[in-house]
Amino acid sequence: MTRTQSSLFSPVLVAGCLILMIGFSIRASFGIFQIPIAAEFGWLRSEFSLAIAIQNLAWGVGQPIFGAFAEKFGERKAIILGALTYAVGLILSSYAVTPIEHQFLEILVGFGVAGTGFGVILAVVGRAASDENRSMALGIATAAGSAGQIVGPPFASYLLQTMNWSSVFLIFAGIILTVLLILPFMKSNVPAMSKDVVDESMGQVLLKAFYDPSFIMIFVGFFSCGFQLGFFTAHFPAYIAEACAAIPVDSIMRSIGVSSTSSLGAFAFALIGAANIFGTIAAGALGKHYSKKYLLTYIYVGRTVASALFILSPMTATTVILFSVVMGTLWLATVPITSGLVAQIYGVKYMGTLYGIVFFSHQLGSFLGVWLGGTLYDQYGTYDLVWWVGIGVGAFSAIIHLPVKEQPIEERQSA
Numbered sequence: 001m002t003r004t005q006s007s008l009f010s011p012v013l014v015a016g017c018l019i020l021m022i023g024f025s026i027r028a029s030f031g032i033f034q035i036p037i038a039a040e041f042g043w044l045r046s047e048f049s050l051a052i053a054i055q056n057l058a059w060g061v062g063q064p065i066f067g068a069f070a071e072k073f074g075e076r077k078a079i080i081l082g083a084l085t086y087a088v089g090l091i092l093s094s095y096a097v098t099p100i101e102h103q104f105l106e107i108l109v110g111f112g113v114a115g116t117g118f119g120v121i122l123a124v125v126g127r128a129a130s131d132e133n134r135s136m137a138l139g140i141a142t143a144a145g146s147a148g149q150i151v152g153p154p155f156a157s158y159l160l161q162t163m164n165w166s167s168v169f170l171i172f173a174g175i176i177l178t179v180l181l182i183l184p185f186m187k188s189n190v191p192a193m194s195k196d197v198v199d200e201s202m203g204q205v206l207l208k209a210f211y212d213p214s215f216i217m218i219f220v221g222f223f224s225c226g227f228q229l230g231f232f233t234a235h236f237p238a239y240i241a242e243a244c245a246a247i248p249v250d251s252i253m254r255s256i257g258v259s260s261t262s263s264l265g266a267f268a269f270a271l272i273g274a275a276n277i278f279g280t281i282a283a284g285a286l287g288k289h290y291s292k293k294y295l296l297t298y299i300y301v302g303r304t305v306a307s308a309l310f311i312l313s314p315m316t317a318t319t320v321i322l323f324s325v326v327m328g329t330l331w332l333a334t335v336p337i338t339s340g341l342v343a344q345i346y347g348v349k350y351m352g353t354l355y356g357i358v359f360f361s362h363q364l365g366s367f368l369g370v371w372l373g374g375t376l377y378d379q380y381g382t383y384d385l386v387w388w389v390g391i392g393v394g395a396f397s398a399i400i401h402l403p404v405k406e407q408p409i410e411e412r413q414s415a
Contacts, residue, residue, distance in 0.1 A: 012128040013137055015185035016121045017144035019079065022179055023086070023116040024145040025152030026172045028273065030055070031234045032156045032266060035241075036165045037102075045238075047099035049374025051106045052234045053367045056226070058110025060363020063119040064356030066111075068202070071352055075124045076183045082115015083180055087173040094169035116179060118145070119359055122339050123352030124186060132288070134343065138336035139284015146280060146332055149273025153237065157266045205350045208413075209357075214404045218341060219358050221296065221400045223365035224393035225334045228303060230366030231386055232272070232327075235373040237265030239383050243315045264317060268324040275328025283333035284340075292341040293404040299337070300398035302330050304391050311387045345409055365393070 030052050037048050070078035089108030096102045114120075122138055129137040159168045209215040244264055286295055310323040342355045373386045405412065 008129070008133045008136060008140075010128055011185040012187070013125055013141065015182045016125045016141050017147075018182050019116055019179045019186070020118070020121050020141060020145040021148040021151075022175060023113060023148065025148030025155070026086075026090075026176060027113050027117075027152070028149040028233060028269070029152040029156035029172070031237045031269065032153050032160065033165050033168075034234065034238050036160060040165070041097065041099075043099055044374075044378050046371075046374035046378045048102065049234055049370050049377075051099065051102040053230070053370035053374075054103050055106035055110040055113070056230050056363050056366035056370055058107040059113045059117070060110075060226075060360040060366070062111040062114030063117070063359045063363070064353055066115045067119045067123060067352030067354075067356035070120050070123065071202070071350060075120055075352075076186055078115055078120050079183060079186060080180060082112050082117075082120065083176055084112075086112020086116060086176045088112075090169045090173040090176070094166040094173075112176070114356075116176070118142070118335060118339070119352055119356040122335075123348075123355065126339065126343050126351050127348050134348075135287035135336060135340045136281075136284045138340050139281045139287070142284070142332050142335045143277040143280040145335075146273040146276035146328075149276070150270045153266050153269050200349075202350050202353060205346060206353070206357075208409055209346055209354055212345075212409060214345060214406075215354075215358075217400050217404050218338065219361045221300075221397040222334070222338055222358050222362040224300065224390070224397040225338075226362035226365030226367075227369040227393050228307075228365075228390045229331070230363075230369035231373045231390055232269075232369075233366075234370040235377070235383060235386075236272075237269050240265035240268050240320055244317070244320065264320060268320050271321065271324040272328035272331055275325045276331035276333070279329035279331060279333045280336055282329075284336040287337050287340050291406060292337045292344065293401045293406055295337050296334060296341075296401045297398045299330050299333050300394050300401070303327065304394040304398065306330070307387060307391045307394065311384065311391075341404070341406065344406060347408070347410075 034045070034048055034052075037043070038045055066078050066082060069081070085108055089105055089110075089112050093102060093105045093109065096105055122141055125137050125141045126134055156168055156172075159171065241264070283295065283299070306323060306326045310319065313319050338358065339351070339355050342358060343351050346354050369386070369390065372389065373383060376385050377383055
């Protein structure tokens with residue numbers, strides 16, 4: 001019998017939040033290095049963008065691998081491997097001086113993010129939570145990643161004022177290793193299930209999912225989330241710094257402690273993370289009471305409308321702040337809903353692997369969002385075309401989730 005009652009807050013949830021916050025504070029900072037690294041070596045914007053894009057793709061490839069590794073050998077071993085890989089990638093990247101070196105070494109960073117990121121951590125949190133609390137627990141854990149986004153980019157920007165980017169990479173390598181101190185609390189047992197469910201192998205569960213049209217639709221729908229987030233993470237600070245270059249520092253900017261348009265970009269990205277703490281927790285709470293597929297549709301519609309209005313509006317500090325709050329509220333709200341939907345339909349035993357596969361689609365989208373952002377910027381001198389592509393794929397994702405069947409697959413097959 002599946003558990004239905006337990007406390008929402010547990011050592012597993014707290015430890016998972018801390019690991020996600022640390023890992024994502026570093027991951028969210030890479031857009032801050034876009035201009036300094038390109039300026040130091042005289043690279044095109046697309047060259048470092050490709051490095052970040054490869055990092056995102058490696059993250060996507062590594063996510064189901066680390067998920068399966070955690071389910072077979074233990075989540076703590078997976079996190080140790082992820083943290084070590086993350087640190088090695090950052091250390092080696094700090095010595096890279098050519099685009100191809102950065103692009104190759106970002107594979108290690110991407111795998112490190114996979115081992116310390118959503119696929120592994122959310123699966124542990126989801127298994128440790130009761131049915132009643134699972135959606136909310138996933139929302140809180142996802143919000144912790146956004147908390148890292150608040151801290152990471154401003155911290156990186158501050159460090160870059162006193163040292164070069166390679167020294168910052170070395171500091172970040174030391175920071176990611178602190179997650180090893182949290183590992184004693186990252187232990188959960190799979191809740192008791194019926195015998196026929198327990199006896200199912202990973203291959204049997206994967207086969208059921210691959211032949212289920214709902215799984216394919218969830219997989220395809222997560223692509224646009226990755227496209228939008230990948231583009232914003234890599235290019236939004238630079239986009240704001242350049243698009244607002246002609247705007248004088250006004251009273252609004254001074255009131256929030258922003259002294260330049262470059263600082264406005266970092267502030268806006270941190271504001272997205274702050275708003276998303278509320279958004280992901282709210283999404284987790286709503287996922288407990290309402291249809292998850294419809295919630296995903298509403299989120300993607302909201303992103304589409306907000307992005308279209310922003311690109312069509314005059315660029316001011318006010319519009320940047322308003323857009324950051326709205327987009328931030330919807331930023332990672334898809335993660336607890338999507339991961340919760342996977343657990344609801346296919347169970348929690350192999351949630352890490354199944355969500356990891358879905359997340360691979362997210363990272364394919366992220367790869368294209370980052371890479372196209374840099375490539376089209378070099379070609380046209382503007383990010384506008386990539387914005388409209390992101391708006392289009394967001395509208396597609398709003399539609400593709402509507403036919404998803406939320407009923408657990410065992411119930412559908414036995415009906």
